[in-house]
Amino acid sequence: MAFERLDLAISLFPNNSEFLLQKITALLKISWFEEAQNVVKTGKLRFPQDHKIALTEATIYQKQKNYHDAQKILEQANLDYPDNIEIKLELADNHLQLGELAATGQILETIKHRSGSKLSKQFNKSYLTFLVRAHKIDELKQYLQEIQSTQYQFDETFISNYCQLLASHGYYQDAYQFLTDFSLRNSGNSVKVDQTKIHCLFELEKITNLEKLSNVDPKTPLDTWVREANQSLQARLKTYLSDHSNFDSNNRFVKKKIDKLNYLYNTCKLSYLNTYTSPFDAYELTVKILDHIKNKIPLSLIRLGDGEGTFLDYDETFKDFQERDRDVAKKCWWGDVNLSGYDCKNLSDNLKISIKNADILGIPEYYLFFIFLSSNSIEKQLLEKNNGGGCRGLTAIINTLIDPKFYQEQDSYQLSHQTLTSCYIHQDLEVWGLYRLILNHLTECSVISCHEGISEVLMEKYGVTVKRLYQIPSESNYSQLFNYKDQENYHHYPYYFQKISSELTVSYPGEVFLVAAGFLGKIYCNSIKNLGGIALDVGSIVDYWLNYSTRWIHRRIPDKNYYSNFAKLINNDIRLNRL
Known part of the structure; x- marks a missing residue:
């Protein structure tokens, strides 16, 4: 129109x-x-x-x-x-x-x-x-x-x-x-x-933690640094909300989300939600991943964004918007694909199974919800057909995870068995330079991505050989940007999804997969874990590695990462010495 x-x-x-x-x-x-x-x-x-x-x-x-x-x-x-x-x-x-x-x-x-x-x-x-x-x-x-x-x-x-x-x-x-x-x-x-x-508030917290990292005492347990970083951020957020009554409805919305996030933070086995501001959170999560790699323990790390949220349960207030929000997400990922009622239910069920089986779950965290304070009225935006989809999708994720019915559907699932982190962990690991720490422990990995050039990049950047590349079509939104003509004959869903699901092979226990496949990547990660592999949902950071800026947040990645800042921590961490 x-x-x-x-x-x-x-x-x-x-x-x-x-x-x-x-x-x-x-x-x-x-x-x-x-x-x-x-x-x-x-x-x-x-x-x-x-x-x-x-x-x-x-x-x-x-x-x-x-x-x-x-x-x-x-x-x-x-x-x-x-x-x-x-x-x-x-x-x-x-x-x-x-x-x-x-x-x-x-x-x-x-x-x-x-x-x-x-x-x-x-x-x-x-x-x-x-x-x-x-x-x-x-x-x-x-x-x-x-x-x-x-x-x-x-x-x-x-x-x-x-x-x-x-x-x-x-x-x-x-x-x-x-x-x-x-x-x-x-x-x-x-x-x-x-x-x-708000942005300055989070940056102040980040600078505070960077200074602490430069003076870190190796004798202090890392969980102490993680805990102190979380307490410091919570204090800043609480002060901000108390001091800014100008946007009462917005503050109420964010406060409710913070309360729910804090519930999840305290319920899960481990929580490293503050990877944007805390190098200690990002480092501890990296060590957990390395433990799985060293001991060949199957692992699924997946991240949930607003698109995934459209395939979870919406509040009754927003139910009328769900089909439209889902259609927008679907077109972004796969283009003009018609999803039947069976398709939607099947994809939703597979996503829920993947969430429950994930060892590390990336979810919308404090920084992401505070960004919504930039709206004149969040409550009004949530009820707007064209502008509220992102917020509705993110809200559905948090509400799903705290809903007791979600647990009852699968008795073996317990939120307390999972590790929580940020849905932007794939970017934060790049900012902090911690992909190097992970990939230094590998000689090879397999990849699911649209980028054939990822093999060359991983070898040049990290000295890692790609054992097998499962190539998929690019995200529909970026098909002209990448211009991979040979991928345009079939959509990712359902054709390539069915093809890869049937071909996916883990060659040996603990084989590492880097998965950059959007919504369907969460399901691939679950399959890889079930086959005995280690799946890391790295998403759009692969675009960044190949010099494509497909996300606004890529602009915040510094030219030089912080890997060298972790030297003292790495050299004195006896857990790494055992790997």
């Missing part, structure tokens, strides 16, 4: 390029790159003097991570429009994506001295990102002082990256001061302010 309206506007206003540009933007949001390119061709013919057409064409290539072709377009545009600051900034950003720091700096320094450039939000974002990537801490501090009077609003990605840069160089107090000053400066009642303050 949106495209029909845009096409109508384009036909009614043939001399206005704005509607063409809006259509290209809409196509890029759903990764329809070929269609977007066709609209660009039309735009070039109709509006040969409009520089925005060139910028949009470059964006199409950038969205596909093809920065080299984008560079050619931007360099030509820079020649055609030598005084256009917007093109120069885009060219600088593209240089940065290619790792060409010198070229980026040269362009930005030229722009910086032009009158008024410091008041440009786009320039500030580009320049600050460059200074972080170039590790120019002194220049960063100076420029932050220069723009302080402009009330420039830093985005969450910059806040994270700047503080992580300071911490990586041991400037913990500077990071504390920046976060504290920024929170105080941004006082007020707007939703945006609250979102930023």
Whole structure:
């Protein structure tokens, strides 16, 4: 319907390029790159003097991570429009994506001295990102002082990256001061302010734990560090909710979710929910995985996101939305596949069995629910057909896990036998650098993924050979981004799912599988465990390893991970010495 309206506007206003540009933007949001390119061709013919057409064409290539072709377009545009600051900034950003720091700096320094450039939000974002990537801490501090009077609003990605840069160089107090000053400066009642303050709260906790890690006493039991990190985060969250009554309904929603998460935290055998802010949680979970690998004990680690939640039981209040939410998730994963009532029940039943049989269960945790405070009204959003699906899906996960009926369906299942962690554990292990600790103990593994290139990446990055690759179609949402033409004949579900389920083989007890297969990956993990293998649901981090940024949270992964920060811990951990 949106495209029909845009096409109508384009036909009614043939001399206005704005509607063409809006259509290209809409196509890029759903990764329809070929269609977007066709609209660009039309735009070039109709509006040969409009520089925005060139910028949009470059964006199409950038969205596909093809920065080299984008560079050619931007360099030509820079020649055609030598005084256009917007093109120069885009060219600088593209240089940065290619790792060409010198070229980026040269362009930005030229722009910086032009009158008024410091008041440009786009320039500030580009320049600050460059200074972080170039590790120019002194220049960063100076420029932050220069723009302080402009009330420039830093985005969450910059806040994270700047503080992580300071911490990586041991400037913990500077990071504390920046976060504290920024929170105080941004006082007020707007939703945006609250979102930023929430982010600063979690970043303060992260920096606190990083400083503790740098001074860790090997004699102190690790569970003490885990417990203290959780207590510290809980205290911050409680204080925040007490101090911010501006959004009472939102706070009530989040408080209920925190109470349920705390119930799960205290019920499970082990809980490492705070892997975003606590390196100790992530490390202890890593040691647990290594214990299974060393002793060849079957294991299933799966993660549950909002899509999986649509196949669990919804509250009666939201039942009318479930079919629609499920359809959105299904189209994202598998494209235009028709699911019968039997399909939905079968997939739901298999998911529940996989949840109950999982040894490590990744669920939505504190940080994810606090992000929803950025909404004007969560309760209102939950009742919106198009915008509430994510929150409804995440809510269904938590409600399912605390529902006594869920346990009664399978007598042998006990939540107290499981280990809980974050549904973002696959990303957090990358941030903390702990995949290296896991994969250093392997010479080979098998993989379920759409990426044939994963074999080369695992060998180059970790020295691990892929014993067998079960190749699946890419997630439908990213089919044009990856452009794996040979996978387009059949959908992942049901064709490849049935094929892989029948072919899946564990060659020896304790064989490790890295599984990046979305919803169906949870079921594969369960099958691998039942066959005697060790299954790790690594999800979209495989995209990141192959230089595809398919998730917003990939932007928060630092250029340099924290693996070296764990050296003292690793060297003194007698559990690892036994592995």
